[in-house]
Amino acid sequence: MDATVLDRLRQAMRGEVVAPGDIGYDEARSVYNAMVDRRPSAVARCVDVGDVRAVLSLARDTGAELTVRGGGHSGPGLGVADGAVALDLSPMRWVRVDPEARTAQVGGGSRLGDLDHAAHTFGLGLPSGINSTTGVSGLTLGGGHGHLTRTFGLTVDSLLSADVVLADGSFVTASEDEHPDLFWALRGGGGNFGVVTAFTFRLHPVDTVTVGLTAWPVDRASDVLRWYREFLPSAPEELNGFYAAMAVPPGPPFPEEMYGRTVAAVVWCWAGEQEGDRLERLLASVNDPAPPDFHFTAPMPLPALQSMFDDLLPAGLQWYWRGDFFDSISDGAVEVHQRFGADLPSGLSTMHLYPIDGAAHRVGADDTAWAYRDAVWSGVIAGIDPDPANAEALRRWCVDYWEALHPHSMGGGYVNFIGENEGTERVRATYRSHYDRLAEVKRAYDPQNLFHRNQNIRPAAA
Structure with missing residues (x-):
């Protein structure tokens, strides 16, 4: 970036601007996925709406490429790009809970762990993801699913409003009553429409949950999946459970003799009544497909469950992932x-099938930009390893797996599980018939496509 332009940005902002050559630049440009190594011309660390407006003004005036970074958890690393100005929301990391109204206001740079901690003290929670390090912004704008989806719906189903700085610098609050078309688009349409500086969510009464983990021999995966595809959709909505192909990590609750063993597993979350034996009676059928190698349940505060995988999957690992939606787990998919x-390529690589039925199915198909209210599972295949030398092996396994599985899918996938170079048709498939409406909203709020470093929805032609 030209030194004069850089000085102008620094003078316009309260937050820090970090450029190549500055102390802390490499840390400022790093993202969760270490496979992404990009050098933005500047990282503008915004502390308030005024800073956000200053960065957008500079991008409009100079024609600089712009990226927007929330929690930095994006698999394809869309928050940074070579030569671009990275609008970094991470300093805007705050949560305010109103326990009487059961709502939370959340800053655009917050992570799920921030929200979980603030809400839990009041016995409240939000359906969100499965890692406390995930950014609230990216997860929410993509739709949001995780441990509580069957019980309380998608994250966007609990969104009440969003404060947004638009491409022209104007500030609006989008809700059912104000800018309802923008509010519709934000609930699943990704970061295409503006910079969300704050979210307001409806919270739900949830405190302690029962966490479970059942692991079977991997050679019985076919039997487990045939059982799982029938069992979970018919189970009470208080029971969530995602299927995983995984290697057993070292440490509790697993016995030492299982460390490193590849298994077919289900990670359970029971959000219903904690007294009595209802869960035990429900899970008695885990023996039906095959005797499990391991079965464990225990009560746990919700934030502890949300952070359970954090140490296993810290920032700085190599990641490559792809995903799809499924309305069934066909025999072909089972194979x-x-x-x-x-045949996992590394000890951290995995495949998850997240259930997205239950409460998520009670929202109308056209009520939000999320276009797959009829999907039952959201699948993700993730090649993960700390060693950059294994990056190509991770990618090849992930792509081969996805290409074999995709014919058994519904055609589109969760926008947050789409890679950077999967193409426009892949984005269209993700939004189905909603794409044209999203393109109209894009034309209304970002006609010049300033926000295009994302899974891009191009503005509709005038």
Whole structure:
């Protein structure tokens, strides 16, 4: 960036601007996925709406490429780009809970752990993801699913309003009553429409949950999946459970003799009544597909569950992922999962099937930009390893697995599980018939496509 332009940005902002050559630049440009190594011309660390407006003004006036970074958890690293100005929301990391109204206002740079901690003290929670390090912004704008989806719906189903700085620098609050078309688009349409500086969510009464983990021999994965595809959709909505092909990590609650063993597993979350034996009676059928190698349940505060995988998956690992939606787990898909799930390329690589039925199905198909209210699972295949030398092996396994599985999918995938170079048609498939409406909203709020470093929805032609 030209030194004069850089000085102008620094003078306009209260927050720090970090450029190449500055102390802390490498830390400022780093993202969760270490496979992404990009050098922005500046990282503008915004502390308030005024800073956000200053960065957008500079981008409009100079024609500089712009990226927007929330929690930095994006798999394809869309928050940074070579030569671009990275609008970094991470300093805007705050949460305010109103326990009487059961709502939370959340800053655009916050992470799920910030919200979980603030809400939990009042016995409240939000359906969100499965890692406390995930950014609230990216997760929410993509739709948001995790441990509580069957019980309380998608994250966007609890969104009440969003404060947004638009491409022209204007500031609006989008809700059902104000800018309802923008509010509709924000609930699943990704970061295409503006910079969300704050979210307001409806919270739900949830405190202690029962966490479970059942692991079977990987050679019985086909039997487990055939059982799981029938069992979970018919189970009470208080029961969530995602299927995983995984290697057993070292440490509790697993016995030492299982460390490193590849298994077919389900991670359970029971958000219903904690007294009595209802969960035990429900999970008695885990023996039906095959005797499990391991079965464990225990009560746990919700924030502890949300952070359970944080140490296993810290920032700085190599990641490559792809995803799809499924309305069923067909016999053909079962065969693919059996074959690839037994041949993980590394100890951290995995495949998850997240249930997205239950409460998520009670929202109308056209009520939000999320276009797959009829999907039952959201699948993700993730190649993960700390060693950059293994990056190509991770990518090849992930792509081969996805290409074999994709014919058994519904055609589109969760926008947050789409890679950077999967193409416009992939984005269209993700939004189905909603794409044209999203393009109209894009034309209204970002006609010049300033926000295009994302899974981009191009403005509709005038």
